[in-house]
Amino acid sequence: MPNSATQTKQVSTVEQNSWWKNAVGYQIYPRSFKDSNHDGIGDLNGIREKLPYLKELGIDFIWVNPIYASPNIDNGYDISDYQAIHEDFGTMEDFQALLKEAHRLDLKIIMDLVVNHTSDQHPWFLESKKSLDNPYRDYYHWTDATKDCPPNNWQSFFGGSTWTYDETTKQSYFHVFAKEQPDLNWTNPKVRHDIYQMIRWWLDLGIDGFRIDAISHIQKEPWDFNITDNQWAPFMNVSGIEVYLQELKAIFDEYKVMTVGEASGVPHHEAADWTGDNGYFNMIFELEHCERIGEPGYQKGSISHLKNSLNQWQTSLADHGWNALYLENHDTPRSVSVYGDDSPEAAKALATVLLLLKGTPFIYQGQEVGMTNYPFTSIEEIDGADTIHFYQTLLAQGTKSEDALAIAVNWSRDHSRTPFQWEDTLHGGFSTATPWLQVNENYRMINAAQKELESSSIFHHYQELIRLRKETTALIHGKFELLLPEHPTVFSYTRTTETEQWLILVQLAREQTTVSLPDTLDCSAWKEVLATTKTQPLTKQMLLSDYEAHVYKKTLN
The missing domain is CATH 2.60.40.1180 (Golgi alpha-mannosidase II)
Structure with a gap:
């Protein structure tokens, strides 16, 4: 036990007044949460219908994945209009009703802020493509190239070149994700001005903060940058990004809202510059703990690596900064399948580890009832473009189809995106129509209605851990x-x-x-x-x- 010289310092007034340090968050993937209009797709009114359930669980704020207008090439992370709601989810009036009802229940709402890139259907990019001298040309990264010779050999996160050639203007544009997601040019002050206006519009609407997507990628190295050991180095936490992050921080500080940045490539020993009272954001999501072990197709999460990684982050942010805690989200498989054996016992054990660490815990929808990975048997059951691309690549390399499927779906994002299992009825109570993605057949045993009734359930264990955490200073600031x-x-x-x-x-x-x-x-x-x-x-x-x-x-x- 630490002696008096190393005892935890008295909690500062600043810490006590930071509501997000005492809070527990809940992530909602709207398309899969609750369908209120029976079209097979979750929507805003479905979320509003289930707010009492979330209040009963004990959470304090909701992070809502993108609900903006989008062609849905990347499940809403390709935005064509930042100030419009996708018709699948409802209307702006529906969102305002959700926000009002959440606030009435003392639940806060944070939204995804996606400003590394837009959709290629966004008006800015449509204008940008028209000509070399279009006023919006510089809103994106365009450079000279030929169809068969891109400006460099950089590879995108989704596979293939980061460059796509445009026949009309005989140049290529840059994208770290899909070709339908061109990267914005943050070096252009006009781009930043328009982005900041949009951010203020949402904050003036009354939302409580943002989860900032892919923010560590907004600065790029020069196109002739030489890649050595890390293929993502040219667009991951590149020097100069701090200028833009300070500008964002000034807006967030002005509105006194909560912010959590998705900051891949930011190691634990640099995290204090990114997070906390003096950092760019209140907290950041790290990706270091998500290591896989095992043979392709049968990979699991490493318990040893999980311990060591979380320990490094807890230690690095012990006195400066704040942790955002999670075991699963919309981009990862189910934690009870990754680190456990799909059992209630494993789900409770993982919850105990997560909820009592230092930081703000994020629960992903269905995690609190023990939802598991989906037993995919065909690539036709998959929606994720990255998984399908991976599968096709394996086939092209000569991998047998059954092996390619096992490898591709092992870590597929679709595991976490199957519809929420509300009750033991058709489609798990998610919808009366055929859902956009199949419901796991284990909904008959694993569902919210059953878990709410059982005093020994995973749901009640989460409730107890949340209550214990909120009542105990040592479990927040210790x-x-x-x-x-x-x-x-x-x-x-x-x-x-x-x-x-x-x-x-x-x-x-x-x-x-x-x-x-x-x-x-x-x-x-x-x-x-x-x-x-x-x-x-x-x-x-x-x-x-x-x-x-x-x-x-x-x-x-």
Whole structure:
């Protein structure tokens, strides 16, 4: 246990007034959450209908994935009009009704801000394509090229060149994602002016903040940049980006809203510059913990890597900055399938680890009831363009179709995008029409209606963890320290303030193991507060098995 010289500092007034530090978030993928008009697609009124459910869970704010007008090449992340709602989701009036009802229930709403790129159907790009001297030409990255010889050999995140040739003007435009998602030219002050106007429009509407998509990619290296070891280096956290991030921060500070940046390529040792009271954003999503192990087609998440990565982030942001905590989102498979065995026990164990770390936890829709990966049996069941492209690439390389499918869908984003399983009725209660993506057949056993009724359910465990976190200063502001760092399956840590200490002890495997706890813990002084199985007094030697989790508390002198 830390001595008095290393005790956690008194919580500052600034920290106490930062509502997002005490909050728990909930991510909604609108297309798959709840269909209110029976067309097979989730919508804004469906979200509004389920706000009482979210209030019951205990969350404080909702992050809504893109609902803007879009051709849907990349599921809404290709925006054609920043100030219009996609017709699949409803109208602007529907959004305002959702915002009003959420605020009435004391729930905040943050939206996705996608400003690295637009759709190729956005009016800016349509103008930009018309001629070399069009006023909007410089809103995007255009440069001389020939059809068969792009300006460089950079590769996009979705596969293939970052350049697409335009026959009309005989130049190529740049895109780090799909060719239908041209990158905006942030070096152009007019671009930034128009983006900032749009941001203010949404903030004036009354939303509570933004999750900022792909923000670490807005600055690019010169086109002749030589790639060495990292193929993404030319457009990932490139020097000079800080100028634009400071401009964004000034707007966010003016409105006093919550911000979380998706900042791939920002390592834990640089995160303090990006997040916290003096950073660009309140917090950032890191991607370092999402390492895969195993053979292609059978890859799982690495428990050891998860522990080590989260420990690095907890330590790096211990005194400066703030963590955004997550185990799954719209771009990753289901955590109970990645790190567990699809069981309720695994779901509860993972929830215990996540909810009691230092930072703001984000729960992805369905995570709180234990939704699992989908058992895809055909590429026709897949919607994600990146998964389909990967599958086709494997086939072209000579991989057998059944192997190509297993490899391609193993880490597909579609696992997390299957419709929410509300109840044991047709299509899981998501819709009365055939859903845009198939519902997992296990909805008969895994659904929100069942989980709300069972006192021992995953849902109730999430409720209890959220309540415990909100009532406990040490679980929000307390110092984090990892225990048993070398153990391959046990994730254990303490949270400490000057007055109390909490111990979280979780076995993340369906097997039995014995652990030896440090002598400094003084096992006799601990009281068990929460357990996922039978209670067990804290002892020097602990026998753990089958995803059991324990939470203990000790009062300090």
